[in-house]
Amino acid sequence: MEIGIIGAGSIGLLYSFYLSKNYTVTLYTNRKEQADIINEEGITVIKDGTQSLTKVHAEYERNYQEQLLIISVKQYDIEPIIEVLKKLSSRTVLFLQNGMGHLPFLSLLSHHKIVLGIVEHGALRIDVHTVEHTGIGRTKLSYYNSKNSDNTWIEQLLVEKHPCFPIELKEDWQKMLNEKLIANATINPLTTILKVKNGELIENEHFNVLLYELFTEVINVLGLQNERQLWDYVQNICKNTAQNESSMYKDIQKGNQTEIDAILGYCLHQAKNRNLAMPHITFLYHSIKGIEVRKGERDG
Ligand SMILES: NC(=O)C1=CN([C@@H]2O[C@H](COP(=O)(O)OP(=O)(O)OC[C@H]3O[C@@H](n4cnc5c(N)ncnc54)[C@H](OP(=O)(O)O)[C@@H]3O)[C@@H](O)[C@H]2O)C=CC1
Ligand SMILES: CC(C)(CO)C(=O)C(=O)O
Known part of the structure; x- marks a missing residue:
């Protein structure tokens, strides 16, 4: 082949x-x-x-x-x-x-x-x-x-x-992509603006509150029900990749563009279609976009 x-x-x-x-x-x-x-x-x-x-x-x-x-x-x-x-x-x-x-x-x-x-x-x-x-x-x-x-x-x-x-x-591509999106929409932007490795989002109780608040918004906007199971899934990823920096955090450190539009931008788009307020997602989306713009200005 x-x-x-x-x-x-x-x-x-x-x-x-x-x-x-x-x-x-x-x-x-x-x-x-x-x-x-x-x-x-x-x-x-x-x-x-x-x-x-x-x-x-x-x-x-x-x-x-x-x-x-x-x-x-x-x-x-x-x-x-x-x-x-x-x-x-x-x-x-x-x-x-x-x-x-x-x-x-x-x-x-x-x-x-x-x-x-x-x-x-x-x-x-x-x-x-x-x-x-x-x-x-x-x-x-x-x-x-x-x-x-x-x-x-x-x-x-x-x-x-x-x-x-x-x-x-x-079987179900939507379910498969949604699960991955939940991890990327929560762990990636939070680790990027807090400048921490994935594990700190569960080790630091205050960061864990932020992770949970963001997580509930993300599953709400995606219309997902099985909260307990998905929350365990996100926390397990933090545990299993505790020593890693997320790809978004790495991209920002290297001065590269991130995939924020395809991740939180997508969530915001879904929220707008359904008239939902998403304060944490909005805050993080614009924080990451702002960091990208500042980098562009410095290079430009
Ligand atoms: N890396 C990882 O561990 C993981 C990555 N992913 C996903 O996989 C995808 C790829 O990620 P990753 O490999 O890390 O990204 P990279 O930025 O390392 O690689 C992307 C490559 O694509 C090249 N490219 C861009 N446009 C073209 C084109 N038209 N033709 C040929 N090559 C092109 C880029 O070239 P140039 O260097 O010139 O820009 C770059 O070398 C992303 O969506 C990411 O989210 C998912 C899970 C884990
Ligand atoms: C699952 C996670 C968050 C692990 O770091 C990831 O896929 C990423 O960094 O993009």
């Missing part, structure tokens, strides 16, 4: 490394120099201090040929890719983004078999061809516009048996 992976950041490098063990992978980069380096030196994954190298073919030209395309760019880089996907013949397209920013574009791609995914791995790009696998998690997949049948590409992925790279199928 031939797989094209679009976006050679932390997730693109990690997925190229593991999937190339069983499939022919082409990794599409944003810059020619990165493709040249990957073609020459391969991809290195560092896990628990051990380095492993694999050869993967990288391309800068965007003539995606593969029958399975995996999209691993950030939410704010999705739109130009959608424009290309619109013109391609029918195939399977798997989106791996955090947040919900990609959903409005999917109606433009109805001739493709769309699969939504969430990533529970931790991955951190060290340089243009090296990624650190900072936490083993699952990839969860769910069919968006087709039934759980006749997708041989996805069925092949599901028999993937690498112990560090488990892949699961979920």
